[in-house]
Amino acid sequence: MDSSMATPSIAADHRPAHLQLINVWKRFGPPERQTVAVRNVDLAIQPGEFVTLIGPSGCGKSTLFNMIAGLIAPDDDGSILLSNKVQQDYGLLGKVAFMPQRDLLFPWRTVIDNATLPLEIEGVSRKAARARAEALFPEFGLEGFETHYPHQLSGGMRQRVALMRTFLFERDLVLLDEPFGALDALTRSMMQRWLLDVWAKHRRTVLFITHDIDEAIFLGDKVVVMTARPGTIKCAERINLPRPRAASVTTTGEFIDIKRRLLAVVEEESLKTFGGATLA
């Protein structure tokens, strides 16, 4: 069952991928002093799939993310396909719902005006945008906070506002870059379960970056591990834990087996980064 560990991608699924990365590279700097941030990444995400990506810090996760968001162009070696269509440089801008690590709320906007920002940019009327946002407030646990300002909210609430903003930008592919990284452990585990509920209801395709192995296994249909820099996909493992997942799933033998395997791989890569740093 765990033979998937050996192959860099999971080819078992024959539906057309929602997002596909083929031989994606990113190099920075002039040829003689080049740093390779991302090398030879192949990755396919099926429609409605929740894929988590882990890797040692500085492995090029964010570069990869920015390429999928369309913020930076990949090198010419490979290509990014969205719903089987090859994307031009920066062509992905406006096609992917992207949520960076920091909540990046605008301090001069109220909670509801922060949430409707992407709709405003799309040209949705203020009234229609507000109506759509208001419908989401109970689900996001923000009822009664519509006219508050970000500085009046806790970290967990700010993160939910940022997630609501991402969800209101209704794209089928959602990119989340360590959205819970700055939260305390209790808030984080509550936010994880809540995110799964929201995902189960809306069924967007999700690519979720984290450096927390527990989080990656708990959330994902598939966990993808990146190598140390220059980052590439080391392995991918399908997580067949039944859904909906309760917090107690993290103490089952199955969960711990998966964690043991992934931990070994991640540790190996982290050591490379660490060793490289001390040698240099």
Next chain:
Amino acid sequence: MKRDALLRSPLPMLVVLALAWWLVVPALKIEARYLPPLGAVIADARSVWPDLLAGFWRTLLETVIGFFIGAALGIAAGIGFAQWRWLERGVFPIFVALQSVPVIAFGAIVVIWFGNTLASKVVIALYLAFFPIAVNTLRGLQEADPQRMALMRSFGASSRQMFLKLSLPTALPTIMIGLKIGLSLALAGAIVGEWFGDTVGLGVMLLQALYFEQVPRLWVLILTCGGLGTLLYGGAGLIERRFIWWRAE
């Protein structure tokens, strides 16, 4: 509650200062030439009350008109500099050089160009207000967070939307600092502008008091100028607290 608020305001301190002036000057036998008794200053103020009021309005008008034109031009220039690098490189250093010429040196030319009119004071006021507003607008517009810009781009924002929804609101607190500096400078500009010739205004009265060594009159004018400045600055502060209360993170 109301008494508490009153006690925490600057009002008690002002009363203490006035009392000290009233008591200390006769007690220490300070010569009127250095600091006239408070009673003499108040009496003088009452004797020139109509002139003082007319001067106050005139100087206020010059300051406010000069400030608003200077603010409009300064903000426009700051936006232009932020938008086009070549404009900043080509024109900004010239502005810096112009700024280092003391306004007094320009005064005579301004009077030759505009005559002894309201316009010449307005021009000097706007000239002084313009620069800090332009600089702060430019600096504020350069403060927009790159990650927020990336987020806006990922939403498909046009450059116009980027400016109106992100760069400008980010810049507003910094622009506000420039506006407050500009306001004080516009007042100074209006008063100095009147020195080059006019018949009405606080600056004119100051100059006359200086010539005729009317020491109590000088103090009346100092206090009136201070009141005018406080009024303007307080108004700006009120607008800031109401509308531009956020800070860059």
